[in-house]
Amino acid sequence: MGSGQWNVERRCFSSESPQSMDPENGPETGSLSIVVLGASGDLAKKKTFPALFNLYRQGFLSADEVCIFGYARTVISDDELRDRLSGYLVREKDASSEELEVVAKFLHLIKYVSGPYDSEDGFRQLDKEILKHESLKTGAEGLSRRLFYLALPPSVYPSVCKMIKTCCMNKSDGGWTRVVVEKPFGKDLESAEQLSTQIGALFEEPQIYRIDHYLGKELVQNMLVLRFANRLFLPLWNRDNIASVQIVFREDFGTEGRGGYFDQYGIIRDIIQNHLLQVFCLIAMEKPVSLKADHIRDEKVKVLQSVVPIKDEEVVLGQYDGYRNDPTVPNNSNTPTFASVILRIDNERWEGVPFIVKAGKALNSRKAEIRIQFKDVPGDIFKCQKQGRNEFVIRLQPEEAMYMKLTVKQPGLDMSTVQSELDLSYRQRYQGVKIPEAYERLILDTIRGDQQHFVRRDELKASWEIFTPLLHRIDNGEFKPFSYQAGSRGPAEADKLLEKAGYVQTPDYVWSPPSLE
CATH class of the missing domain: 3.40.50.720 (NAD(P)-binding Rossmann-like Domain)
Structure with a gap:
């Protein structure tokens, strides 16, 4: 600087x-x-x-x-x-x-x-x-x-x-x-509740700030504004229009010397149960009564309590080749370094819509994003459905951005169509504006006494209730991860699960952030 x-x-x-x-x-x-x-x-x-x-x-x-x-x-x-x-x-x-x-x-x-x-x-x-x-x-x-x-x-x-x-x-x-x-606030429902009880015996809930730095990220903080301050999204944000939702976290490196620590937790505890589940709540929750912390957290808890038990056939686990070469990792480790899990919500807004929550290490790219895919247009007079569906993508990191994938006319004399986007890339649009680090924002919130972006005890309990049965099966060796090559997309079975969930890939489409020039 x-x-x-x-x-x-x-x-x-x-x-x-x-x-x-x-x-x-x-x-x-x-x-x-x-x-x-x-x-x-x-x-x-x-x-x-x-x-x-x-x-x-x-x-x-x-x-x-x-x-x-x-x-x-x-x-x-x-x-x-x-x-x-x-x-x-x-x-x-x-x-x-x-x-x-x-x-x-x-x-x-x-x-x-x-x-x-x-x-x-x-x-x-x-x-x-x-x-x-x-x-x-x-x-x-x-x-x-x-x-x-x-x-x-x-x-x-x-x-x-x-x-x-x-x-x-x-x-x-x-x-x-x-x-x-x-975090981590425990390893499962029992340990999390035990920890909450021990701390809760010493401090009142308003004195306890359970920090999840994902809630401090700029684009995550934008979710409530996007959803509830824009008329455009209000009628679209439901099962009638949305085909699927993906919440993705990808890293292009492995455990890098943290293998011993990571092996105690795995990718679900490390990323999905906390960071990505918080994002899931903000996407799926109903409008709160106000912006008061408890009103927002009340709605998040309702969403978590509406998640149906995870089905085995809607889970794919992976472990990258070379993970066990780390001397701090046991030779027989069953710990997943990749997981793709479909969450389903039993309520009027989201019945039938798969929420694909996916995280992995040692993959072919580094990014975190939300990908909301809309259903096909009925009566496709342009015969362009094979080009891809409309998608609203929120890139959390890196290159913070929001863009809407649309089908538009290809410039020229022919009536041919192409996929393009309406793009709000923060680096281009907000030049010279420093985006705060998540920890800055959350520490300031703590000083101000604002618990809106912190995890309440009942919210923590509800999140562990979703994943604890699956985690116990993994810990007991009953659920085995597939192997995948470091630097790949992850196990091939994850793409099959994505296809089974109804997600439609957009062939030959690649988003790249606009140039600053």
């Missing part, structure tokens, strides 16, 4: 952006303590701290109010943590002196406390450091706000939450304490 763009962003945000916004009562003031637990881990370094830095440089975190604390078992100093983080915030060799100055100011806000995750000593020390900050930053009418971000494995959530509850809760009237927990 050049220094000119950096200056523009600071001008645009620093003077006008709210520091913290209570959805009901307006801006909040007073000290804000953000504690990143697991501060020395990869998630914190690569996602959490960079997101906090971007919020700071855009003016959403004020140096007059905020202090950021790192907490982990590693024994290091404040400066050592800052040195470890700086390379993840900016590329120093490409940075201007102004950029480096902003980074230095941000790093100065970070303090570090080391200690175990299951002992009061470290958390008592953390509380003392937070109190020092609060005594300096909280005015007579200000609030004491404490946000704990658990960039940690779920196995330590209960002990860490217990220590927070025992030692580190907000101590002022009118302030708050909030806890952000990362």
Whole structure:
């Protein structure tokens, strides 16, 4: 990023952006303590701290109010943590002196406390450091706000939450304490409910923010606006017009050194049960009463509870050749690296419409998209159905875009038809506009107390109810994955399942984002 763009962003945000916004009562003031637990881990370094830095440089975190604390078992100093983080915030060799100055100011806000995750000593020390900050930053009418971000494995959530509850809760009237927990939220229905019960015994539901970064993506956030603010889509969004819906996640690389971790979960737990199922809810839900968090989440829960049990014949699992070559993966691993699952909804809007949810690693491309295919035009006087159906495609990443595939007349003297598209490509249409990272948006929502884009407990329970029977069969070796070549489309059986579901491929059609020229 050049220094000119950096200056523009600071001008645009620093003077006008709210520091913290209570959805009901307006801006909040007073000290804000953000504690990143697991501060020395990869998630914190690569996602959490960079997101906090971007919020700071855009003016959403004020140096007059905020202090950021790192907490982990590693024994290091404040400066050592800052040195470890700086390379993840900016590329120093490409940075201007102004950029480096902003980074230095941000790093100065970070303090570090080391200690175990299951002992009061470290958390008592953390509380003392937070109190020092609060005594300096909280005015007579200000609030004491404490946000704990658990960039940690779920196995330590209960002990860490217990220590927070025992030692580190907000101590002022009118302030708050909030806890952000990362996925995976358990491995199945039983473990997820156990985890929810343990955390729920310590904190009220409004204090718990179960983060799924897919809900922070720009095009996912656009779904409610697209569906409910455009008359064009309202009459079309149902079983009378839509033939099928695909929600696809593809990666062109394998586990890349994470084989041991990935093998404990597999592609369904890692991607489908959480990220893609959240997208599924936003596509299929009914219009909420309002944009309040609980009204939106009520509708998502209704959709999940309407999903019928998954049929064996509507599931294809795959494992890429070479996956078991990873020394951290068992030689007899049954863990799928690819899955294609058809979900069906038993309600008036969607009866008979297959929702094909598909995710895989080591495939021939990298993308995440929603593909809504419409039914054939009755009475095809142009005899053009073989060219393909109308499709509405929402590209979540990379190259964020929305485009509608249409049949149009080929330019020329003949009355011949061709597939083309109406295209809204974000990089072309919104030049110079920075699309926020998902973690930036969701951390800001947590500070503001907006739970709209976070997972509620009953929603989590309903999602696990859909997949737990299938996952147990996979874990028990009763459901075997097909092998597929790394760099391919995945197992051939997945394409057969797609065809069986009624999806019609568009021959020789390839979408490419428009040029910026």
